[in-house]
Amino acid sequence: MEMFDTHAHLNWREDYKEDIDAVLTNAKNEGVKHIMLASSTIEDSEISLQLRKMKQDCGVKLSCMVGVHPETAQTFDEEAKYRLEEWLKHKDELGIVAVGEIGMDYHYDDASPVHEATAFIYQMGLAYRYDLPAVIHERDACEDTLFILRSLHEQHVLREVPGVLHCFSGSPETAEILLKMGFYLGFDGPITFKNARKAPDVIRMCPIDRLLVETDSPYMAPVPHRGHRNEPAYVRYVVEEMARIKEIPAEEMARITTENARRLFGKDT
Numbered sequence: 321m322e323m324f325d326t327h328a329h330l331n332w333r334e335d336y337k338e339d340i341d342a343v344l345t346n347a348k349n350e351g352v353k354h355i356m357l358a359s360s361t362i363e364d365s366e367i368s369l370q371l372r373k374m375k376q377d378c379g380v381k382l383s384c385m386v387g388v389h390p391e392t393a394q395t396f397d398e399e400a401k402y403r404l405e406e407w408l409k410h411k412d413e414l415g416i417v418a419v420g421e422i423g424m425d426y427h428y429d430d431a432s433p434v435h436e437a438t439a440f441i442y443q444m445g446l447a448y449r450y451d452l453p454a455v456i457h458e459r460d461a462c463e464d465t466l467f468i469l470r471s472l473h474e475q476h477v478l479r480e481v482p483g484v485l486h487c488f489s490g491s492p493e494t495a496e497i498l499l500k501m502g503f504y505l506g507f508d509g510p511i512t513f514k515n516a517r518k519a520p521d522v523i524r525m526c527p528i529d530r531l532l533v534e535t536d537s538p539y540m541a542p543v544p545h546r547g548h549r550n551e552p553a554y555v556r557y558v559v560e561e562m563a564r565i566k567e568i569p570a571e572e573m574a575r576i577t578t579e580n581a582r583r584l585f586g587k588d589t
């Protein structure tokens with residue numbers, strides 16, 4: 321199987337400092353051809369860019385996203401805007417294929433809703449100006465996220481293919497709205513959990529050419545690794561579960577989700 325893990329925080333050094341090379345080798349041996357390095361802060365984005373450069377010969381293609389996550393939206397200042405813009409001007413040389421992860425998260429109150437919305441809208445603007453898809457994180461903030469995305473859509477400042485709702489946890493109704501706007505939906509380890517309900521329903525209704533697989537490593541490890549550190553090699557369990565839900569062979573699902581990711585993130589992937 322050839323797979324594409326569209327979301328992995330391999331730049332979190334505490335989690336992978338001992339064995340990053342082994343983690344990349346495991347991924348390669350499992351058939352993972354491509355990993356999108358996820359970023360949450362400016363420092364994080366910087367490490368993603370360095371990691372990609374350092375590991376260019378690891379046998380797995382690495383691409384980057386740069387952006388500031390809603391939980392750290394209070395750090396989104398003039399300096400952050402400047403750094404992002406400097407990177408985005410050189411996106412092709414740096415292997416940047418998306419702006420992310422950005423979005424809205426009311427689960428923790430680390431940043432105020434106003435800070436979050438400001439950072440989110442600004443970075444959606446960057447994605448539009450630099451013609452890149454956005455990788456969007458949404459947790460317990462569905463209504464406001466949809467409100468912002470709809471407003472951008474109405475003002476014609478949303479790309480035709482605006483990006484992906486990563487680790488999608490919304491309802492089929494919400495999925496319907498996002499799919500109409502052109503979004504892809506990304507799924508992770510939790511779809512393999514026994515109590516998964518909403519996600520399988522969404523996967524069933526979602527057109528197969530809009531599905532992406534991801535690990536969100538080091539979090540969200542799928543069964544049979546639930547509760548342990550996650551890594552891109554385990555994306556196969558997500559592919560297998562998604563294939564089971566869609567009632568197609570796993571190889572077929574691997575091929576389709578890889579094609580989907582390549583289409584979304586551009587010719588360089």
Ligand SMILES: [Zn+2]
Nearest residue numbers: 327358421536
């Ligand atoms: Zn993430």
